[in-house]
Amino acid sequence: MGRVKVSLEKKTEIKALVEAGFTQRDIAEKLGVSKTCVFGVAKKLKRNLPLSNLPGQGRKKASTAIDDRNLLRLCKKDRTKSSQLLSSELVLSNGKRLSAQTIRRRLVDMGYKSYTAKRKPYRKPSQRKQRLSFARQHQYWMKEWNNIIWSDEAHFEVQGGGGSVSVWGCMSGGVRGPLVMYSGNVNGPAYIKIIEEALPMFIENTFDPTNKEWAFMQDNAPPHKSAYSMKWFKDNNINIFKWPATSPDLNPIENIWDHIDKELQKMKPTNVTQLQEMIQDIWLGVTPMYCQKLVNSMPNRIKQCIKSRGGTFNKY
Structure with missing residues (x-):
């Protein structure tokens, strides 16, 4: 480093x-x-x-001004090339090569930014069919999306090593929910321990007792669907919203994780304590208006899902 x-x-x-x-x-x-x-x-x-x-x-700099110009030329020729590939192609005037990390630094100094291509989840034909069916079933939903509690887990790391933090959070239309930090492996009992206080309180504070239309959205991870978890949901009268597998692109809370990740890259925490504090501060900075904006994107996400016939889409 x-x-x-x-x-x-x-x-x-x-x-x-x-x-x-x-x-x-x-x-x-x-x-x-x-x-x-x-x-x-x-x-x-x-x-x-x-x-x-x-x-x-x-x-002293490992590269000369001529080397830097050659790097810029290679980058302009194909901006999709990774720093590792540029490292293998660029030979310095002294016959040596720059590391991928040094190349990234040089390009930042030249005003370029690096991006990581998002990995597209592999979907079986049956999963695409399930997504398409879900989208068609909900293609006329508008305000109904405000009755869904959107939840998910995320994992954040200190750049360059030094620890990590796992979080569970939820939100609804115009309402930022609680954020719970946890560590270790998660099974059914561990998952319920994470949400057993935060989720019921959020439901109580968000929905009118006469509202019977709300439902809790979670993905199909094994701890979520375990017999232990499902019994707890039933005992606590929590309605589960049926969700298609491999569908993070349909879940609006994913955008909040992306937002937190980008902010952490700017803030650069150096240890786990700082990481936890920064995640909490960023989460508390998520406004009700932003939550509503994300939920309002659901009709377009559904439209894009139908357009791609249950496949991957990027814009919503």
Whole structure:
């Protein structure tokens, strides 16, 4: 992983905490920097060296201006090429090659952004048929979608390693629901433990007791469909909305996971604690208007599903 430049202001903060007796681990977690960075500042303090880098310090660029122009030419020729493929094709003037990570950095410096192509789930003909049947059955639904509680799980990681967080969340038309963080493998009992307090409370606070039209949407993951889970839903009078397999593109809450992921890439958490706090903050920033906008996209998602005959679609 490339070295991240740390500002003189940040180094001054590290210095103050080192002199105050904090451990290097505590300082790293508190300020969101690596332990290597803290060690470097502490080493300079011990040797009475200035915190700022001396002129000429730092690793020299592996590529020349000509190499960078050649990289730009290759990128413009085919913008779908991955950094790994560009790495294998670009030979530097010194006969060496750049790593895929360095190539991504160079392209960012040139004003380019990297994107990861979304993987399209494989669907059996029977699953496509099921999706098409579901879409046709609900093609005239409009306001009815507001009675569905949309739920899903997601997994987020600290970039470059350092831990991960799993979450379950739900929403409805114009209402952001609860977000529950959890860890470990999930089976039927573990799944119910995650939702057993949050879901009933959300239902009680969202729907009028006279409303008998609402239903709870979940995908067909084994823990969701286990005998243990289904008994709990029945005992708690929670209506399950029948959902077609392999259909994340039909679930509007998926857009919220994408939104959280993009925001985390900007915020760059360095440990699990920061990751948890940032996920919670982003989730709380999801507005009722945005939730309603996502639910309002359902008629078009259904239309696109019918148009693709139960296949994959991207725009809704």
